[in-house]
Amino acid sequence: MADDPNRAPKHLGADLVIPVLAVIFTLYYFSTIWNSPWTAQVSAFAIGGVLLFICALYFIKVAGQFKRGEGRFTFTSLINxxxxxxxxxxxxxxxxxxxxxxxxxxxxxxxxxxxxxxxxxxxxxxxxxxxxxxxxxxxxxxxxxxxxxxxxxxxxxxxxxxxxxxxxxx
Amino acid sequence: MGDAAIISTVFLETIGYWWVIIPTIFLGLIVGGIPGFSAANTIIILMPLTLAMDLQMGLVFMVSLYCAARMGAGIPAILVNIPGTAGAAATPLDGYPMTKQGRGQQALAISFVASSLGGLLTTIIAIAAMPLLARVGFYMHSVEMIVVMLFGISLIASIAAQDMLKGLIAGFFGLMLGAIGTDVVYATPRGTMGFLELYDGVPLIPALVGLFAVSEAFIIIEKRVILTKKGQEAMENPSWAATFEGVRDALTRWTHICWTSVIGLIIGVIPGAGASIASFVAYQQSRTFSKTPEKYGTGHIEGLVAPESANNGVTSGTLVPLLVLGIPGGATAAIMLVVMQYHGVSFGPSLFQQDPKVGYGMFIAMAVSYFLMILTIIPLSRYMSRVTTVPTIYLAPMIISFTLVGAFVPREYMFDMYLALAFGVVGYIARRTGYHVAAILIGVILGPLLETYFLRALKKSEGDIMVLFSSTLGNILWVALVVSLVLPIVFERRRKKKEIVIQ
Structure with a gap:
């Protein structure tokens, strides 16, 4: 927890890279099927919808961690x-x-x-x-x-x- | 001549081809171990040689190569975290942690024993239960296949045990990536970013190479060798004892080998399902019914036995629809079909009346190959495991160059090398931030299959989603799926209760 001085803060910025990539790709994917027949849409909307929902949950979780001071918005675990x-x-x-x-x-x-x-x-x-x-x-x-x-x-x-x-x- | 007499005659004749089988086993191990060089590719490359052989020798050659390649794919998966084929993608989940702990030799021996025994056992079952197994393909329609896919996807939840949200994001991101390509009905391009090379979907080999090999190469350079300090000490003096320990570890889990290989056999019978689904389903089921599910992913022996037995169980399964129905269960079986037809063999229900020696011959060749593999490969585990002591400054560039070019081979597009590199970057980010690359790969593998079966089911029912619960077998599988998801939670609660009582 934030109170524990020995615990290293999480690199929350790095943790967000994959979900952000996932959201960008899903929205782009949706844009390519927007005017397509339903056969091209149904599976992608179902899977993409679930993915966006899970990513939203994760963003809320990370925002909570950031607010509680459990992590920093850094990318050090990814590139240093x-x-x-x-x-x-x-x-x-x-x-x-x-x-x-x-x-x-x-x-x-x-x-x-x-x-x-x-x-x-x-x-x-x-x-x-x-x-x-x-x-x-x-x-x-x-x-x-x-x-x-x-x-x-x-x-x-x-x-x-x-x-x-x-x-x-x- | 009765069936038993034919089987014993064919068996003796096949044993006589030991001089073909043994070199083919080593060739199969090599091609299986390099991503992009599947048994199917090798049989195609050596097609002129195969056609020049007499029927039985050609058959023995192809079957041995197929079985050995399946086993060979597990070797780099265990030693350097790079599955040779998608069928071995579940192997490193527990195989690689064992290697890092300095138990690479044991892990290889376990993998060889589980693969050989799993393959041998399912071959015998396939011979005995061929008429019954052949009907499995008839009962597996789109709805049932959707549930089988969901069994595979539920592994995402298992992998994600540490951080459920991260695991699910990785898995569903993989499913979205797997949905790239034209749709199956109107060929509308979706998510292709304008690349014509992606119209057929995301090719599996570049995804596999990038997610596992390239990303791993970028990770391992942090250390001088891939082993932990304890692992290095263990590997300083490799001994036969370690190999025998691995053999013993596998043999004492013979029941585990039996039931997970049967999962592989049944999934192998379903045309188009294949080893990748079988190994993930077997891993997931093994974890579900384990008393120690928390040990999976940390170098747990059952976690290695399950996918290795299952993906070799698939080998005999894929032959069943080929021989009985004339429907190849996979790419290698399709090539075998072509070669056998060249020799004038017609497949289908009449094969076992007209040409019983060919029908039984393929399974006998498989059984003999697996038997000879036990004798020839297990001693090699002591030497193969030495790969892990090669300094990473040499290992990482070797992995990158030979696997990237392997990504090029199946379609011969330069694009596929760049695609593998892009997947490598995604895999590297995923590894460094706690997202599991196996979950992404499961998604990429199952994404297009799931969509195909989902659409087929909806088309048949004119868009009624309740079609998913319309068949008896499908409903039984749904119940099994729910049970397999709920059971680990129940077992976990019981375990915790017991711990509290003990305390």
């Missing part, structure tokens, strides 16, 4: 300095880069670059030799298993096409 220190933000950036470049560079090369960059950042740029070996083995292993052996339709790029020509010519 630790996210930069641990490399989490950098990992998010490299992950977006992985999705962005894989279509252009293909699976093997992008996977190698992503693994090397991410592991180097998370490991504070120590033991780069090991990081390079691990990244290369994993990327080439993935290529050998998924593309060479199973012919899975992974995104192909310069490396895959070159290897295809090399293999075709013995």
């Amino acid at each position: 300095f630790e996210d930069i220190r641990t490399g989490r933000v950098a990992l998010l950036v490299t992950t977006i880069g992985f999705c962005w470049f894989i279509d252009e560079l293909g699976f093997t090369l992008t996977t190698f670059l992503f693994l090397w960059t991410s592991m180097a950042i998370l490991g504070a740029f120590k033991r780069l030799g090991l990081v390079t070996i691990v990244s290369a083995v994993l990327a080439l292993g993935g290529w050998a298993v998924f593309i060479l052996a199973f012919d899975t339709r992974f995104p192909r790029g310069w490396f895959e096409e070159t290897m295809k020509v090399v293999m075709a010519n013995g």
Whole structure:
């Protein structure tokens, strides 16, 4: 309770992110079916109605906690300095880069670059030799298993096409 | 030749294919363990090979791959909190906490024993009760299916035991996300945000990859390894004793394995239901009838046994409508149907008169595969569990790269990788703020199914909502649902009363 000095206050702002996302999405969803036939509406209105009701109850609960001083309107449990220190933000950036470049560079090369960059950042740029070996083995292993052996339709790029020509010519 | 003679002949012939079954088991474990690489995909990729084999060998190969992939999906679910398929999505609820406590080896052994025995038992039951089971599909109409779905959704309430409102928000948010796509009657786009790729609904693999794998990768980098300090100490000297402890833990719960695998068998018989629903229903029922429901979610053995037995019970269940009615119960069964038809086998009620060796052969192949799995996989748990000691600076990028690309594979849309990333962000926020990602996933899985059956029921009754209470079987299931929701409350009150009396 608020009277307990040892109890850390809740980060109520962070706790509200999912319900707020849920409410925004539900209202947007309703807007897309407003003029639709009843078959497109009935299930969504039933589920969405319940969701809005539950979110309303939660907002009231959080408002009560805020009023009683049991929590603060902060987002520290969601994002803080630790996210930069641990490399989490950098990992998010490299992950977006992985999705962005894989279509252009293909699976093997992008996977190698992503693994090397991410592991180097998370490991504070120590033991780069090991990081390079691990990244290369994993990327080439993935290529050998998924593309060479199973012919899975992974995104192909310069490396895959070159290897295809090399293999075709013995 | 009588049925018993045919079964024993087929059994001996199937045993002779051990050299096909054992490598296929390992292949199945690998493809089952990587999100996006289901048994169905692998059978499609290896279709030319399967068609070139003779009928019985092809059959043994497909069935072994199917069973092993189902079991393989539980391995990453237990070790790194990433289910290989949606059918294993309930496995990490108790499997992963066991791993963090340094009991990953025991958890794997429990999972292998529960899966193998559950699969073996339901295969035997399926052979014995095939005519009876085949009729289950006829009795399960839209109303009954709605109640079965609600059994799955009621797990949201179980998961949400700590904070009911948060659990319900997560579950219903998932249901809304699952409702994205065109409606089934007029194909009106709903909630698609203008993306054509979402017109068919939210694809399950990117949702699974994002909610479980990507979000988990972003969480685990906080620590050097995923194990707790106690877990690290326990994993320093892995021993065979830990594996045997897991085997013993599972075997002493044989009754639990039996009844939860039968849930899987019955749900597997219903076309379109599948392992994801079966595992959630089994978990929920296991928790309901447990004397210690409060232990579920903390690394409780029964919480691991139930979904693993059930999702392997489904494997034999899906074959029943395929063989008896010619209706495939799932994607893999549909591909099997195509391959078998290529070999000139026609399915349906006459199969067991005209081609009994094929009919029984599929179940015998399943039973033999499960038997060989017990012998080959359990010893591996000691080595597999070492994955948990890999530092997270290596593990997290590996998880992200291989699962994100797995999200791309089923539909080959780059969009699906971004979608998985978006689900990853939602999953990360959910985990950091106390919302359960499994509840969101249950919603995404069940959302479109529930809507389909709900609309079908309303269409038949011309909009009369009372249709939901119009069938005898449906009403029995409604009562069972209410009982399963009320019983935990009654048991909890009794437990508290007992505690007060003891004090």
